[in-house]
Amino acid sequence: xxxxxxxxxxxxxxxxxxxxxxxxxxxxxxxxxxxxxxxxxxxxxxxxxxxxxxxxxxxxxxxxxxxxxxxxxxxxxxxxxxxxxxxxxxxxxxxxxxxxxxxxxxxxxxxxxxxxxxxxxxxxxxxxxxxxxxxxxxxxxxxxxxxxxxxxxxxxxxxxxxxxxxxxxxxxxxxxxxxxxxxxxxxxxxxxxxxxxxxxxxxxxxxxxxxxxxxxxxxxxxxxxxxxxxxxxxxxxxxxxxxxxxxxxxxxxxxxxxxxxxxxxxxxxxxxxxxxxxxxxxxxxxxxxxxxxxxxxxxxxxxxxxxxxxxxxxxxxxxxxxxxxxxxxxxxx
Amino acid sequence: xxxxxxxxxxxxxxxxxxxxxxxxxxxxxxxxxxxxxxxxxxxxxxxxxxxxxxxxxxxxxxxxxxxxxxxxxxxxxxxxxxxxxxxxxxxxxxxxxxxxxxxxxxxxxxxxxxxxxxxxxxxxxxxxxxxxxxxxxxxxxxxxxxxxxxxxxxxxxxxxxxxxxxxxxxxxxxxxxxxxxxxxxxxxxxxxxxxxxxxxxxxxxxxxxxxxxxxxxxxxxxxxxxxxxxxxxxxxxxxxxxxxxxxxxxxxxxxxxxxxxxxxxxxxxxxxxxxxxxxxxxxxxxxxxxxxxxxxxxxxxxxxxxxxxxxxxxxxxxxxxxxxxxxxxxxxxxxxxxxxxxxxxxxxxxxxxxxxxxxxxxxxxxxxxxxxxxxxxxxxxxxxxxxxxxxxxxxxxxxxxxxxxxxxxxxxxxxxxxxxxxxxxxxxxxxxxxxxxxxxxxxxxxxxxxxxxxxxxxxxxxxxxxxxxxxxxxxxxxxxxxxxxxxxxxxxxxx
Numbered sequence: 001x002x003x004x005x006x007x008x009x010x011x012x013x014x015x016x017x018x019x020x021x022x023x024x025x026x027x028x029x030x031x032x033x034x035x036x037x038x039x040x041x042x043x044x045x046x047x048x049x050x051x052x053x054x055x056x057x058x059x060x061x062x063x064x065x066x067x068x069x070x071x072x073x074x075x076x077x078x079x080x081x082x083x084x085x086x087x088x089x090x091x092x093x094x095x096x097x098x099x100x101x102x103x104x105x106x107x108x109x110x111x112x113x114x115x116x117x118x119x120x121x122x123x124x125x126x127x128x129x130x131x132x133x134x135x136x137x138x139x140x141x142x143x144x145x146x147x148x149x150x151x152x153x154x155x156x157x158x159x160x161x162x163x164x165x166x167x168x169x170x171x172x173x174x175x176x177x178x179x180x181x182x183x184x185x186x187x188x189x190x191x192x193x194x195x196x197x198x199x200x201x202x203x204x205x206x207x208x209x210x211x212x213x214x215x216x217x218x219x220x221x222x223x224x225x226x227x228x229x230x231x232x233x234x235x236x237x238x239x240x241x242x243x244x245x246x247x248x249x250x251x252x253x254x255x256x257x258x259x260x261x262x263x264x265x266x267x268x269x270x271x272x273x274x275x276x277x278x279x280x281x282x283x284x285x286x287x288x289x290x291x292x293x294x295x296x297x298x299x300x301x302x303x304x305x306x307x308x309x310x311x312x313x314x315x316x317x318x319x320x321x322x323x324x325x326x327x328x329x330x331x332x333x
Numbered sequence: 334x335x336x337x338x339x340x341x342x343x344x345x346x347x348x349x350x351x352x353x354x355x356x357x358x359x360x361x362x363x364x365x366x367x368x369x370x371x372x373x374x375x376x377x378x379x380x381x382x383x384x385x386x387x388x389x390x391x392x393x394x395x396x397x398x399x400x401x402x403x404x405x406x407x408x409x410x411x412x413x414x415x416x417x418x419x420x421x422x423x424x425x426x427x428x429x430x431x432x433x434x435x436x437x438x439x440x441x442x443x444x445x446x447x448x449x450x451x452x453x454x455x456x457x458x459x460x461x462x463x464x465x466x467x468x469x470x471x472x473x474x475x476x477x478x479x480x481x482x483x484x485x486x487x488x489x490x491x492x493x494x495x496x497x498x499x500x501x502x503x504x505x506x507x508x509x510x511x512x513x514x515x516x517x518x519x520x521x522x523x524x525x526x527x528x529x530x531x532x533x534x535x536x537x538x539x540x541x542x543x544x545x546x547x548x549x550x551x552x553x554x555x556x557x558x559x560x561x562x563x564x565x566x567x568x569x570x571x572x573x574x575x576x577x578x579x580x581x582x583x584x585x586x587x588x589x590x591x592x593x594x595x596x597x598x599x600x601x602x603x604x605x606x607x608x609x610x611x612x613x614x615x616x617x618x619x620x621x622x623x624x625x626x627x628x629x630x631x632x633x634x635x636x637x638x639x640x641x642x643x644x645x646x647x648x649x650x651x652x653x654x655x656x657x658x659x660x661x662x663x664x665x666x667x668x669x670x671x672x673x674x675x676x677x678x679x680x681x682x683x684x685x686x687x688x689x690x691x692x693x694x695x696x697x698x699x700x701x702x703x704x705x706x707x708x709x710x711x712x713x714x715x716x717x718x719x720x721x722x723x724x725x726x727x728x729x730x731x732x733x734x735x736x737x738x739x740x741x742x743x744x745x746x747x748x749x750x751x752x753x754x755x756x757x758x759x760x761x762x763x764x765x766x767x768x769x770x771x772x773x774x775x776x777x778x779x780x781x782x783x784x785x786x787x788x789x790x791x792x793x794x795x796x797x798x799x800x801x802x803x804x805x806x807x808x809x810x811x812x813x814x815x816x817x818x819x820x821x822x823x824x825x826x827x828x
Contacts, residue, residue, distance in 0.1 A: 193694040200687060203676045210635055210665060210673055211688040211741070212656035270678055 023315055024263050024279040027308075031283065035290040042290060049172065055285035056178035057233050057240070059278070062256040063185040064115075064229025066277055069260055070189070071222045072202035072269025073122065073129035077137035078230045078256060081114045082249025083144035085234040090153040090244025093160065100160045107238075108231040114140060115227015119220030129223075137253075145246055153244030164240030174236045181229065186274035198222060202269025258305065259284050262312050283308065337364045339527050340385070340416075340496055345394035347380055354380040355391065356551040362496070367518060367528045369542035369559070371535075373571055373760030377551040378531050382498050385529075386418040387411040398496075415495030419485050419502055427474035432456035434473050435488045459487050463517050478505035479513075479621075486517055497521060498529040503537055504758065507621035507786070508821070515541050533758065535564055536789065547571055572762045579765070580793030581772040587613035587796065590647070591780035592632075592663070592749045597641030600627040602804045604641070609749070614771065614781045616795030618788075619824050624804040625784045626668055629751050633665045634658040645749070659688060664747030666738050668754040668784070670731070674738040677727035681719050682708035684726050685740045711740035715770060732763030739770065750774065753784045768794060788817050802826045 036043040061078050068075045089107040092098040098106070118136055122129045166173045189195040200208040201215055209215050230252075237248050263280030265272030287308060291301045340362040347355040355377050362368050372378050383389045385396065387406030396403045398414045411418075425434045432452050456469035465483050473481060482502060489497055503511045518528055518541060530542055538545055539559060546556040547570040554570050587610035597605050602624040609615040617625050630636040632643060634652040643650055645661045652658050658665070667673035676684055685708045686693065693703045708722050715736045719729055726737055735755065742750055752771065756764045771794065775781050785791045791798060792815050800807040800823040808823040 191699060192697045193690040193699055194697060196683075196687065196690045196699065199679070200676055203678055204672070206673045207676060210633070210655050210667060212654070212659045214654065214656065270676075 024276055024283065024312065027262075027312060028279055028283050028286065031286050031290070035286065035293075039290065039293050041293055045170070047289065047293070049170065049175075051285050051289040052175045052178075053172040054288065055281050056172070056174040057237055058252050058255040058259065058284075059178045059281045060181045060236070061226075061230045061233045061252055062259050062277055062281060063181050063274065064226035065253070065256045066185065066260055066265055066272055066274070067189070067198055067222045068129070068226045069265050069267070070202045070269055070272045071198045071218065072205060073219065073222070074257075074267075075115075075118060075133045075223065075226050076130065076253050077114070077118060077133040077140055078226065078233075078253040079250045080137040080140035080144070081111055081227060081230045082234040082237065082252060083246055084114065084140045084147070085110045085231055086238050086248050087144045087148045087153065087244045087246060089234065089238055090156060091147065093157060094153050094155045094244070100157055103160075104163075104235050107235050108228060111231025111234060112224050112228040115230070116220055116224045118227070119223030122223070123216040123219050141246075141250075148244065148246050156238070156242055156244075160239055161242060162239070164236045164238070164242070174240070177232065177236065181232065182274050182278060189274065199270055202266070202271075204270070255284065258309050262309060283312075338362065339364045339399055341397040342381070342385070343395040343397065345381070345384060345396070346392045347384060347389065348392050353551050355384070355394075357394070358548070358551070358553045360546055360553060360556070362527050362529060363544075364527055365522055365525045366543045367522055367530055367541050369538040369545040370529060370531045370548065371538065371545060371567060371571055372548035373762055376548040376571070376760075378548055379500065380551075381548070382418060382500055382529075382531065385411070385416060385496075386498060387416075388418075412492060415493055416498070417489035417492055417494040417496070418498045419482075419489060419500065421501045421504060423478075423481050423485065425473045425481055425484060425488075428472055430470050430472055431467055431476070431484055432469040434484060435459070435469075435491050437488075439491075455491070456487075459491055463487065463490070463520060464513075465517075479507065479510035482506060482510075482514065483517070486514070490521070494521075494526055496527045496529065498531075500531045501533065501758070502530075503532060503534060505621075509620070509825075511537065533760070534787065535567060538567070539564075549573055568761055571760075579768075580790075581769050583612070583614070583772055583775055583796060587611060587775075588778070591645070592782075593644040594632060595642040595644070597628070597631060597638060597643065599631045599639035599641075600624075600636035602628045602631065602801070605801070605806045606641075607799045607806070607809065609780045609782055611748070611778045611780050612775050613796045614775050614783055614794055616791045616798035617782055617784045617801065618791055618798050618820055619801035619807070621786070622803070623801040623824065625801055626753055627804070628801065629665060629753055629782070629784060632658070633663060633751065635665075659745055659747070662746070662748040663751070664742030664745055664749065665751045666735075666742055666753060666755060668757065670734050670738055674741070675726050675734060678725060680723040680725055681712065681717065681729070681737055682722040684737050685711055685744055688741055688745045707744050708740075711744055715740055715743075716766065730760075730763075732759045732767075735759055735763070735767065739767075743774075747779070749780045749782070751782045751784070754786065755783065756785075756787065756790060788820070791820075792817065800824050 041047055065075055065078060085107050088110060089103050092103045092106060093100060118129065118133050121136065122132045125132065163173055168176060189198065197208065197213050197218055200211070201213060201218055205215055233252065234249060238244065241248050259280035260272065260277055261267065261280070262283050263276030263278070265277060284305065287305060288301065291304065338361045342358060342360045345355045345358045358377065358381060370378050370381070380389070384391050385406065387408040387410060390405040396406060398416070426437065429437070435456055436452050453469055460467060460469070465487065467476065467480050467483065473484065476484065482505065502514065506514065521528060532538060542559045544556055545559050545562065545567065547554040547567065549571060589611055590608045591611045593608035595606050605628060607615070619625050627636065631638050632652070634654045634657050643652055650661050652661065671677060676687065682704060686704045690699055693700045693707070705722070711717070712719070712722060717736045717740065718733050726734060729737065755767055755771070759767065771781060771783070783794060796812060798810045798815070798820060800810065800820055802824055803826065807826065810820060
């Protein structure tokens, strides 16, 4: 008996450890199984492809916001950046007949610049990025509206259509780009010294500074990366919607945040994996998709999404706190 | 049974996964005594305190308070029995005033509303009783650490304390502030309060306690009347073996000057000049607030210099950031290990290699093989006790965490190391290892600057001591002139 007890406890502990580590994945698996069972239209190649394309746009931005979040900051201006760059890029192509390749380059540069501005302002004003990007979000969106001047910009060149609507074989192009961005993001975060710096400044900024990391420079670069990623999203969304509209991209930052938090990216920095992020994105995607299949109105979908976020993050925090308590008790005995 | 025993612990057991934190501990505390509790990190002192204070429940055993038996406590019950705990970390609410903090949770004055006038008067009366000069209306966040500690003591006293447990209360205090705290403890003792005093500093134990109990590995070892024991006996009881030599002697052959600062100012220090040679340990002494850490930060480029020069290996260098300092071979082991030295959520290997991760990268890619080798090398060299190199640093003991900080600085191949309070909060056994390592490093030609508030350590380890007072240079003392009084005189500006 005395021998069995610790053994059983060990099994229990490794089971809860497993559940904590892979909670998002378990939720995703559960949802997929549930919807496969409920709806015959869910588990089809066509539906899943659509679902992937649907999430691909936000996911690319989410990879960007992940750099910002792991570094211990936040970017609420992603959607507004897209509003602004979207309109400008559309106008360049429609009114000034700029070649799509050049217009895309401008869009990416502009996104990077807007992100850089967020970083520079955070560093110079020494105000929390939450407030900085809340401010710039309003500015960027306002600028987008001014440039659009109340009109939808239509008449984009046909050759521009391929990015958001094209396929390579059976795979939509945005999905391919999403995969490439995620792989690069993962590589940079896990294999390069730059990635180490990002984790370090989020985990303990003072220790990172004393280890010789230029925190200010890193802050600007991580925001620039986020802006660049949003530039990509902007190009793809413009191509997909195929007209410049001020509503394109609005609120994307909340999808990104939700996905990141669902996937275990820490809100205070220092933690997160691309794998977790993708899982988070897929949870949102599957939920959206299934609810659309079920014909649930948007409003209900919002309630469900919000609830899933709270349950998932709440579970994670609860587990962590329990674990921390155990560790503290053990170490300080 | 002894009638003046107020708190009696019988066969307390507390088990954590893999660790027996308390192994049938029995201990008695008398009325009106100051009872010191000694032990290395992990000896079970904090667990014992938590059990008595009601923060955790024991698996078995009995807690007897004034003859009443309990199998477990809770914080509310403990307080109603007159037990108060002052923890190592501060437990005050920074934005609230001193008086509000003292009476937090108490009903003062009216039935619903707080009567601030009554509260203030009571705080003033309390402070007068203990000779404490703090404005009760001041927000706690504006107080110095020492003042905050006094407020915590006053808070405990206001709750009609009978048994006061203090866990490392002197850690943030300077010498004179500790004296003041001791006066208060004496007065409490006269009022019949039992004080359980936990500290790593043996001088304090001898200075204040009537009896001392030693714990080791979760077990009770022995109790001695303080007057009948000595440093050596207590240390051997704590570590379970005789420690022959406390401070390893150097080879005494320092060579060229490695680092020299000339008229350095900034970050609250002004016009400081001294040098340190290769193979030498230079002690940096001063009271809390003398500017030792501040000076270290200027040398390391973590705070801006406002004037003066820094010379490394006979060449004048410009240091504007920690990166510059590291490039010139300067390493800093900060006082606040957890806050400034470590990435607690990351692994041992990750931490050790972080400062050089760029150096061991090729085209941005981290060379994980080199990383593994370097981490393994320093783990072996410093005897860092960890189950694996991937183990998160937050799960290591304080001493091993300090070794990881040291490994970081060594991996960066620093020639000049600044140790800021290298043994603060570290148990006796690991202290010895750190001393030995420091001396070995010096013997291998590294120049060391050691900031320490522990006078024994300073006198024992240093080859030379520079004393600061209120941000300025107060004197330089050579080994043959070493004396505690002389250095304290310099540090307090009375010389």
